[in-house]
Amino acid sequence: MSEYIIKNGSVFDPVQGIKGDKKDIAIKDGKIADKVSSAAKVIDASGKTVMAGAVEIHAHIAGPKVNLGRIYRPEDKLFSCTPTKGMERMGGGASIPTTFKTGYEYAKMGYTTAMEAAMPPMFAKHVHEEIRDTPIIDEGAFPVFGNNWFVLEYLKNHEIENTAAYIAWLLRVTKGYAVKVVNPGGTEAWAWGLNCLSVNDPVPYFDITPAEIVKGLIEANEYLGLPHSVHIHPNNLGNPGCYETTLDTLRLAEGMKAKNKFGRESVMHLTHTQFHSYKGTNWGDFESGAKEITDYVNQNKNITIDTGNVTLDETTTMTADGPFEHHLTGLNHLKWANCDVELETCAGVVPYIYSPNISVCAIQWAIGLEIPLMMKDPMRCYITTDHPNAGPFTRYPRVIKWLMSKKARDTQINAFKHKDKVLSQTSIGSLDKELSLYELAQMTRAGPAKTLGLGHMCGGLKPGMDADVAVYNFNPDKPVANPDDIETAFSRCAHVFKSGVEVVKHGEIVGTGHKRTLWVNVKVNDNPQVMRDINEKFIKYYSMTQANYEALGHHFVPNPYALEVDATHV
Amino acid sequence: METVTITMKNPPALYLEADNVTPDVFAGKTAAQIAELHVHEGNTTSTLGKYFEVSGNAGATVADTKIVVKGDVKKVKYLGMKMSAGEMVIEGSADQYVGAWMTGGKLLAKGNVEAFAATAMRGGELIVEGNAGNYLGAAYRGDWRGMSSGKILVKGNAGSDIGMYMTGGEIVVNGNVDVHVMTHAEGGKTVIKGNTKSKLGGQLVDGTIIVFGNIETMMPGYKPNGEVELEVDGVKALFSHYIGDMGERHKKKKGAIVYGNLYKKI
Numbered sequence: 001m002s003e004y005i006i007k008n009g010s011v012f013d014p015v016q017g018i019k020g021d022k023k024d025i026a027i028k029d030g031k032i033a034d035k036v037s038s039a040a041k042v043i044d045a046s047g048k049t050v051m052a053g054a055v056e057i058h059a060h061i062a063g064p065k066v067n068l069g070r071i072y073r074p075e076d077k078l079f080s081c082t083p084t085k086g087m088e089r090m091g092g093g094a095s096i097p098t099t100f101k102t103g104y105e106y107a108k109m110g111y112t113t114a115m116e117a118a119m120p121p122m123f124a125k126h127v128h129e130e131i132r133d134t135p136i137i138d139e140g141a142f143p144v145f146g147n148n149w150f151v152l153e154y155l156k157n158h159e160i161e162n163t164a165a166y167i168a169w170l171l172r173v174t175k176g177y178a179v180k181v182v183n184p185g186g187t188e189a190w191a192w193g194l195n196c197l198s199v200n201d202p203v204p205y206f207d208i209t210p211a212e213i214v215k216g217l218i219e220a221n222e223y224l225g226l227p228h229s230v231h232i233h234p235n236n237l238g239n240p241g242c243y244e245t246t247l248d249t250l251r252l253a254e255g256m257k258a259k260n261k262f263g264r265e266s267v268m269h270l271t272h273t274q275f276h277s278y279k280g281t282n283w284g285d286f287e288s289g290a291k292e293i294t295d296y297v298n299q300n301k302n303i304t305i306d307t308g309n310v311t312l313d314e315t316t317t318m319t320a321d322g323p324f325e326h327h328l329t330g331l332n333h334l335k336w337a338n339c340d341v342e343l344e345t346c347a348g349v350v351p352y353i354y355s356p357n358i359s360v361c362a363i364q365w366a367i368g369l370e371i372p373l374m375m376k377d378p379m380r381c382y383i384t385t386d387h388p389n390a391g392p393f394t395r396y397p398r399v400i401k402w403l404m405s406k407k408a409r410d411t412q413i414n415a416f417k418h419k420d421k422v423l424s425q426t427s428i429g430s431l432d433k434e435l436s437l438y439e440l441a442q443m444t445r446a447g448p449a450k451t452l453g454l455g456h457m458c459g460g461l462k463p464g465m466d467a468d469v470a471v472y473n474f475n476p477d478k479p480v481a482n483p484d485d486i487e488t489a490f491s492r493c494a495h496v497f498k499s500g501v502e503v504v505k506h507g508e509i510v511g512t513g514h515k516r517t518l519w520v521n522v523k524v525n526d527n528p529q530v531m532r533d534i535n536e537k538f539i540k541y542y543s544m545t546q547a548n549y550e551a552l553g554h555h556f557v558p559n560p561y562a563l564e565v566d567a568t569h570v
Numbered sequence: 571m572e573t574v575t576i577t578m579k580n581p582p583a584l585y586l587e588a589d590n591v592t593p594d595v596f597a598g599k600t601a602a603q604i605a606e607l608h609v610h611e612g613n614t615t616s617t618l619g620k621y622f623e624v625s626g627n628a629g630a631t632v633a634d635t636k637i638v639v640k641g642d643v644k645k646v647k648y649l650g651m652k653m654s655a656g657e658m659v660i661e662g663s664a665d666q667y668v669g670a671w672m673t674g675g676k677l678l679a680k681g682n683v684e685a686f687a688a689t690a691m692r693g694g695e696l697i698v699e700g701n702a703g704n705y706l707g708a709a710y711r712g713d714w715r716g717m718s719s720g721k722i723l724v725k726g727n728a729g730s731d732i733g734m735y736m737t738g739g740e741i742v743v744n745g746n747v748d749v750h751v752m753t754h755a756e757g758g759k760t761v762i763k764g765n766t767k768s769k770l771g772g773q774l775v776d777g778t779i780i781v782f783g784n785i786e787t788m789m790p791g792y793k794p795n796g797e798v799e800l801e802v803d804g805v806k807a808l809f810s811h812y813i814g815d816m817g818e819r820h821k822k823k824k825g826a827i828v829y830g831n832l833y834k835k836i
Contacts, residue, residue, distance in 0.1 A: 075713035333819065334714060351714075 003028045003036040004497065006469065009045030010476045012437045013052060014379070014446035015460025019438045020476050025050060027467040030500035034463045043495055047475045051441050052461050053112025053468030053498065057448040058231070058271045058306050059387040060318055061102050062116045062130035062141065064123045064339065065347040069096040069316045069388070072337050073351060076316065088509045095315040095388040103135035103515075105394050107503050110470030110493045113449075113458055113518075116141040117231070117271065117386075118182060118320045120341040121148070122542075122549070124174035128556040131517055136503050138458075138561070140177030140518035142231055143170055144320050146184035146213055149343040149541075150533065152206040155216035163220040165527035168567065169534065173550040175519040175557050178228035178452075179221050182320035184210040186235050187346055190323040197236045199248045210235050214252045218267050224522050224567045225260040227453020229304070231269045237324050238275050243289030246276040250293075253302055262453030262563070265301065269451060272308025272386035274368040280425075283360055287425035290370035298376045304451045305375070306384040309368035309399045310361065311391025312412075314353045319389065322346040343541055354391065359418035359425075364390070366428035369402055369409065373431045378442035379450065396444075397490035401483050403435040408483035437476055453563065454518075467500035514559060521562040571636050571657070572629035574604060576622040578641030584612040585665060586621060589648035593635040593656025593675060596628040604628065632656045632675075639664075650677045653694070666703070669696045672720070685729065686710075691717040691739065697725075704729035704748070707741050717741070717758060733760045736777060742803070752777055755830070761802060774815045774830035782807075782835045791815040792832055800833060809833035 004027040011023040026036040060066050070076070073096060081092035082101065091101025106114055119127045119141040131139045145151050145167065154163040167179060185203035186196035192204040199211040214232065221230045236245035253268040270276065279289040297303050319325060322338055325348025329336035332352060340346040354361040368390065375381035383400070387393035401408045413429065416422050423429045435443070449459025458466050474489035492507030503511040538546040551557065574596055587610040596604055605619030618624065622641075629635040636657040639649060643664050650658045650669040656676075660668070663681030670689035679687075682700035688707045702724045707717035708731055716735035727745035734750065736758040746764035753769070755777040765783035772789055780802055792814035800809050813829035820827045 072712065074711045075709075078710055078713070335712075 002500070003040035004043060004500070004502070005036050005040045006043045006045045006050060006471060006495070009048050009050035009471060011050045011461065012441040013461040014438065014442045015052075015455070015462050015465075018461070023050075025461055025469060026463075027469065027497060027500050030467055032461055032463050032465050032467050032469075043471065045471050045494070047477075048494055049437060049472040049474040049476055049489075050461075051110065051437075051470050051472070052445045052459050052465075053470055053496065054110050054444040055448040055452065055454070055459050056106065056111055056114035056384070056393065057269070057382050057452060058117040058384045059114055059393050060117055060389070061114060061387065061393075062099070062134060062139070063119055063127035065118065065120070065318045065320070065349065066096060066130070067126070068337050068339060068347070069318050069349045070098070072335065072349065073316055086508065086510075087512065095313070095392045097392075097394075099130050099133040100135060103137055104509050107136040107496055107498070107509065108492050108507055109394075109396055109490060110472065110496055111137060112468035112470075112496070112498045113138045113454070115139065115177065115452065118180055118345075118347075119143045119174060119176060120320070120345050120347065121170055121174045121176070122341050122344055122544070124176070124551040125556055128175060128517065128551045132556065132558055134515070135512045136498055136509075136515055138498075138516045138518055140452075141175075142178045142180035142228075143174050143176040144180045144182050144345045145170075145217060146181035146232075147186070147188040147320075147345050149206075149537065151213065151217065152185070152188065152203065152208055155213055156206060156208040158212075158216060160216060160219045160223055162527065162530050163216060164223045164567065165524050165530040166534070167220055168224060168522035168524040169530065171520050171522060175517060175551050175560065177518055177520055178226060178231055179217055180231045180233075181214060181217060182233045182345070183235055183237065183324065184213040184232075186210070187320055187322050190326075190346065191340065195323040197239070198245055199235060199252070201235070211248075211252055214249060218253060218256055222256065222259045222267060224524070225565055226522070227260065227262040227264065227520055227563050227565070229258065229264060229266045229269050229451065231271060233271050233319070233321065234276055236276075237319075237321055238278070238328075240278050240280040240282055240286045242276055242278050243292050246270070246273075246289075246293060247296055250296055250300065250303055253300070256302060258302065260453060263455045264451055264453045266304040266380070266451055267302045268304075270297070270303060270305045272384065272390065273305045273371050274308040274310065274364060274390060275386070277367050277371065286360055286363060288363065288367045288370060288427065290367050290374055291427065294371055294374040297380070298374075301380070304380045304382070304447070305371070306382040306386075306448075307368055307371050308384055308386040308390045310354050310364040311385055311395035311398060312354045312356050312361065312365055313391045313395065314351070315388045315391055316349060317352045317389045318347065318349045320345045320347050322348045324348070325350050328352070342543060343537065356412075356415060357417040359421040362416045362418055362422045363425050365412070366422050366426040370426060370428055370431065372403055372435070372443065373433045378439040379447040381443060382448045382451075383443050397487040400435075400440060400490050401487040404440070404486050405480065405483035406432055406434055408486075411483070467497050469495070469497040471495040516559045516561040517557045518561050518563065519557070520565060522565040522567055524567050571634050572627055573636045573638060574601065574624065574626045574628050575638045575640060576604075576618070576624050578621060578643055578646075579623045580621050581642055582611045582621060582645055584645075586611050586646045587648055588618065588646050589651045590618065591637065591639065591649050592651060592653040593628070593632045593637060593658060594652065594654055596637060597632045597635045597656070598628060598630055600627045601625055629656075653677065663700060669694075672696065682726070688717060688720070688722050690715055691720045691722070693720045695720060696722045698723070699725045701726035701745070702728040702732075702743075704731050705734060706732040707736060707739070708732065708734035714754070716755065727764065733758060733777075736760070746783070752779055752830075771815055771830055771832050773818045775818055775820060776828055776830055778831045778833070780809070780833045785834055788812075789815060791817040797836065798833070808836045810836055
């Protein structure tokens, strides 16, 4: 494999504590190396910023729900198609891009790893076919567990060992990465025309509460020692006053400790926190609860969060929180699609326009920025747009601009139609903090990699780690003349390396690398009861046979990378 | 006003996508520069000059540019797409998307136009002397934003699904129309001087439909609301008034529900 040396760049690497020093980064055999031979190709990075490849912890980029959005929103592709160009295949779509465009856009912004945040287990094969067709970036997918009949039945009796055995089986057959929970119990209740809006609302028929589901899944997750923590989208998303439900959910992790060999310290990851940080009683007195949420998270070190920044775009919301999407279509009267997934989950899709002229949207924008600015430990707060729910991931450079420049935030605040309301209902106007490049590297590289249990592989530039490197046309030694220069610099990298292969040069795709599917292979002790339960559910309830369920073989996962976990000793 | 005339001399074997044929793109260009603009035939990209003879230079501004399209353009799509000002005359019949997404200016088609003419129109004027196809002034596939402003006049007949998701502006059809008129619309007005078939104003939230001829089948969601005298295009007549669609959501104004209106000449 080729050798490279990236010379004289300003390096930001939280893994090694490097804060902008001029350093050379050597790449050999796909890994970061101490040194390379004189034959190494030299990349001049003087006057540029060098970071590890960025890690996306939560986005909806592959699978039936994403594709449902693509199918029922042909207008999303209107005027957003790019023809074949050089190595790039044609692509299209603004908020729900095609698989190829998804891979290219992430790579051009310096992202080399991304997680699909909600995989319906029964449709794992579809998810993996799309992951396979998304070039360059390594990807994993989180199967959803929070409304799964097996989980509900086992946890009703607090059967942690059986839940863990089921998780291990499901991760293996779906080639899944982590335990995702979406509106625990609420999505199952939706099948009965109901919802769970607090952690104590019982799930119909199963007679279990969201609190019991979440606590049980955390216990099972730590019993197994999985790389990632439980990844949770709590109940009551997006409603005024929902911050109290969020705090109730976060409290469920109290006293729990992470147990794993991957260096992860958290036991609960709260996703798209912006959508869960609302105070007020209705859309009229709607206000930010970012302070209450970040105060709690700042004090509780076993919790990590991502932001879910509203980018003020027209986008497509999609979530396994079926009842929420039905509620949303009633608010904006735009088209709604819903898809039930038998014993496991369901999903809804509704287009949404975050208009700067609507006060609620502007306040949501402010809350999304308050959260990272109020978090004291950037290693526990990661930047996301919950793509495509709060905005397309292609807007990360703009979110970075807002976080790194108070001037850019003020410009946007002044452009809002209801500026006074934004300032009275949030504290965005009084936050002077501007994110440093080191903090940015923590929030987009080292932090998410650590929480995903990938800290040994990616998110840093330590010799021995995967050679995922991004070089930005951004000179940290010069003052920023115009905040828009930040957005431009982070939109298109000067160079990107994925596992030591140059994939982006001067903002263009020059290689497709060796894309891998990350999954977690857990060995557990034989559990005949769980195997019998699985067999029985397939015979009695599933519309497919167990033999057709598994995402198996080269067609679905052509280049797998398994993180091995041995849970047989417990 | 300067006039550019483009004349079809080498008709395409496949359909030609000519979204560059607009006063906006032509403005400020010479005939030679215009001939170099790209068009797509199937998956090949070539120049306008390969198919059309171009004569005359464009005006300095969009408003100062007039385009005359001559010859057989029955297989040419997107003529006048996104035009914002100026004038355009198509002497024969054209294919789909004539004047789609137009925001201003005046577009005259002397022959027929195929489907999707004036898709999501936001302003200006489209006059079709022949017939118009389906989805006239409608929203793009999947979209919920149809014609919002401007004026369309069709002197012949129009197809189905005209004014779908319309929110404003006016469509006048002197002849007959096919099924589905102003489906899902939330504003705007459609006047049909000839006969209509069925499903007028299905799921209409707001807006007005005026019919001079017959309605083959009324939607069940419309409620008779007496008779009213209206003056439409200088003609005074008595109309039966219906409100609806009763099966659809409606906005409230000053406490009263605002229904869509359907008028049929008595």
